Amino acid sequence: AQSVTQLGSHVSVSEGALVLLRCNYSSSVPPYLFWYVQYPNQGLQLLLKYTSAATLVKGINGFEAEFKKSETSFHLTKPSAHMSDAAEYFCAVYTSGTYKYIFGTGTRLKVLA
Amino acid sequence: GAVVSQHPSRVICKSGTSVKIECRSLDFQATTMFWYRQFPKQSLMLMATSNEGSKATYEQGVEKDKFLINHASLTLSTLTVTSAHPEDSSFYICSAQGQGNTGELFFGEGSRLTVL
Numbered sequence: 001a002q003s004v005t006q007l008g009s010h011v012s013v014s015e016g017a018l019v020l021l022r023c024n025y026s027s028s029v030p031p032y033l034f035w036y037v038q039y040p041n042q043g044l045q046l047l048l049k050y051t052s053a054a055t056l057v058k059g060i061n062g063f064e065a066e067f068k069k070s071e072t073s074f075h076l077t078k079p080s081a082h083m084s085d086a087a088e089y090f091c092a093v094y095t096s097g098t099y100k101y102i103f104g105t106g107t108r109l110k111v112l113a
Numbered sequence: 114g115a116v117v118s119q120h121p122s123r124v125i126c127k128s129g130t131s132v133k134i135e136c137r138s139l140d141f142q143a144t145t146m147f148w149y150r151q152f153p154k155q156s157l158m159l160m161a162t163s164n165e166g167s168k169a170t171y172e173q174g175v176e177k178d179k180f181l182i183n184h185a186s187l188t189l190s191t192l193t194v195t196s197a198h199p200e201d202s203s204f205y206i207c208s209a210q211g212q213g214n215t216g217e218l219f220f221g222e223g224s225r226l227t228v229l
Contacts, residue, residue: 034217043119043206043220044157090156092218101147101218105156 002027004093006104014112019063019078021107023091026072031093033074035065038088038106047089050074061085086111115141117209119221126197127229134192134224136207142187143209147218148180151204160205163190197228 007022025031032051036044048059055067065076074091091104116139126132136146144165149157161182162170169182179201181193190209194201204225208218 036220041122041204041223041225043117043223044208044218045220046217049217100159100162103156106154108154 002031002093002095002100002102004091004102004104006089006091006107008107009105010108010110012110012112013081015083016080019076019081019085019109021076021089021091021109023065023074023076023104024072025074025091025093027093027095029095031095033065033067034092034094034101035059035063035074035076036090036092038090044090047076081109081111083111083113085109115139115209115211115219117143117207117219117221119207119224121224122222123225123227125227125229128198129196131193131195132197132226134194134205134207134226136190136192136209136221138188138209138219141209141211143190144187145210146184146190147208147210148182148190148192149206149208151206151223153204157206160192194226197226199228202226202228 003026005024034049035047038044047063048057050057050067058064063078089107092101094101118137120135146163148160151157160175163182163184165184165187171177184190206223207221211217
């Protein structure tokens with residue numbers, strides 16, 4: 001069975017500091033992994049995705065994530081936080097065999113001035 | 114990227130009435146759409162998978178007679194909350210699956226339902 005665990009429901013960073021949002025997955029078959037961002041009262045927007053190509057994936061707004069099979073992780077990072085990055089971030093796993101997405105519980109990122 | 118439009122974005126209704134939410138894929142054909150429910154400060158809960166031209170597949174615990182899903186065309190799926198009650202108040206989000214096997218989801222803007 002697939003599962004996704006996001007460590008830390010709330011993360012606070014100072015503006016300009018490194019952003020690190022953690023995601024660990026469990027999947028019996030090679031997964032596709034996604035990070036989505038959600039702003040208040042809006043749907044989800046895709047930040048980046050891993051689809052078995054390069055393990056380091058670059059996304060929009062300066063975010064990137066690295067797929068580490070040995071650690072079953074897909075952590076999201078950004079070198080320098082901006083105030084506009086404050087939002088809810090969801091990690092998700094999908095396998096074509098199940099045709100289902102499993103979302104993590106989300107991490108709310110707060111950026112301090 | 115692909116665009117999915119959801120309407121209405123906000124709706125307030127009286128208890129006992131029915132509310133319809135539309136989800137449209139604007140620039141691609143979506144054979145499969147998904148409906149999620151999101152409670153405040155929580156993750157997305159998959160309610161049902163909507164397949165064009167066939168009956169929706171509901172997740173365990175979701176009342177199919179309460180949440181009617183219709184996917185009449187490749188670009189439109191609708192969710193009707195029947196005989197709404199205050200406990201049905203929530204944020205409902207639809208998504209459509211993109212082309213290919215990577216399964217990227219494109220999300221609508223969400224619909225906030227408030228039942229008085």
